Amino acid sequence: MTEDPKGLLVELGAMRKRARADRHGYWLPFLLFGLITLAATPFYAPRFCVPSGQNPELVEPQPCSWNSAEMPWLYHWLHPAGQVMNSPVFSHFQPNIAADVYWIVALLCGYLAVVWWYRWRAAQVGVETPTRLYAQVTIFMLVLPLVGVPVLSELFFGRAGWQIALPITVAVIVAATWRVRSVGFTLAVLVLFALAHFLTVYQYGPLFVLAAGLAGLAHLERNVVCTVTVAIFTATVLFVNEAGRFGFYWPRGVEHFASTAVPAFVLLVGGIIGSVRREMTR
Template sequence: MTEDPKGLLTELTAMRKRARADRHGYWLPFLLFGLITLGATPFYGPRLCVDSGQDPELVEPRVCSWTSADLPWLYHWLHPTGQMEGPVFGLHQPSIAPDLYWIVALLCGYLAVVWWYRWRAAQVGVETPTRLYAQVTIFMLVLPLIGVPVLSELIFGRLGWQIALPITVVLIVAATWRVRSVRFTLAVLALFALAHFATIYPYGPLFVLAAGLIGLAYLERSAVCTITVVIFTATVLFVNEAGRFGFYWPYPVENFASTALPAFVLLVGGIIGSVRREMAR
């Protein structure tokens, strides 16, 4: 090590840069959740049927008809107010399969990310705290599973949303105001609203994923990580809601754009993060 002040400053700057590069590990969660999002694509394709007695080779299949009575009780529990049919998912027949996939996949992904950061801390000696990420992720996993259905059954379903909504907001504010800061209270309110939307929209689980990634970006303090999460969230909203403003995807890719494009954003972000880490070492 040099004793020259300018050389010491240069070495210190280089050491800080390497420490930041070693601390950043968002590239693997991006790749993991990108693959998980891509794996959900088959669950959102339309089911095609032909009328009984008709030859499938002579008649063009049409979208199968369905009613909410055909769905199991668990689906109604997870979607207490039903599920909206958007421009992309207009042909999508709701089922319990995507719900089960997302619950298991996001839970396993969350556990894998926590293990990954702890393993990295033991390897490189620089730890990225995962407490906030864990809190946000668990909160967003538990609310759609338990919180929103229970609130819908006990409060919203009995009082009506005009009365139940102000009561819920007041209870959340009262429970969090003295414990933490105003920002914490606003964050909890936003997560409650996000969890409610997750039960309404077919692509709602992507909201849960986005919330967890926002918490991860806050911890990482990385420009690439933050930009990727912002683009991912914007892509989720754009590909699923653009049809409401007159933009429609070509039919051959319509049922893949809702998950494939957001997955592509995460995969690209993960690759860029991995390359930047190798270049900084």
């Protein structure tokens, strides 16, 4: 190490830059969740059937019909308000428990893997990225749709009506969090609560749970590439699933691929860019 003051400042700056590079590990979570999102594609493939009594060779198959009354109890527990079926992308989608179970298991395993990854990296490089806030946000977003929203819908909203239940719920959340944390914390809890309800109504709701977790990760990383990737991912989820309402339609042969494959591509590209930048700064 040089004793020259200018040289010391240069070396200190280089050490800080190296420490920041060692701390950033978002590239692996992006790759992991990109693959998880891509693997969900088959669950959204439309099913087509031929009406009974018709010759399959003479009649064009039509989307298979379904009845929510025939769905198992787990579906009604996870979706107490039903599911919106008029989304342009999911116009031929038939709800299924397999998709729900896949997302619950995949997101839980993915979040646990991310926490382990950051703690392992801290032991290897000596620079730790705190994961407590990230774990709190992701656990909250997994538990609330599984327990909180169904229980509130069954015991409170369904009986008192949303006109009464919603203001009371908001008031309870504000009272429980206002004195414990800052105003920003209270607003964040309210947003996450609304997002958890959004998850149970829309078919692509799990992608917003993923976006919430990645937003928490971007807050911890405080990295431009990470933050921009999360923002593009969230905007892409909205665009590919709701663009049809504004006159943009995906070809029928690829519409169900677009709902998951395009957002997955964003995460994979972000992960690759982050990995390349990490190698360049080493």
